């Protein structure tokens with residue numbers, strides 16, 4: 540059985556870089572539209588959203604491979620940027636929690652519960 544990366548490379552080589560970059564845009568839009576529908580209170584089957592997230596994961600892998608061909612440091616650039624974004628988000632959350640503890644208004648949005 541082929542790895543995810545092998546399938547992604549085969550997709551790029553079979554359909555072409557331009558086609559797969561357009562596919563990435565298309566899949567991102569499909570997931571975006573499902574998010575909008577959820578935010579608008581529309582009923583969407585979890586399986587549908589799961590499939591859109593899976594589509595996006597696969598095209599993001601292809602996009603990373605394509606862009607890595609153009610810039611060999613691209614995987615490292617992504618990882619560095621990702622680490623920065625995670626750390627910055629953690630800092631923003633920490634500041635928000637401190638502000639809430641100091642009497643600022645609390646979040647009114649729905650939240651998630653997880654054991655992570």
Ligand SMILES: [Mg+2]
Nearest residue numbers: 566569591594
């Ligand atoms: Mg899709």
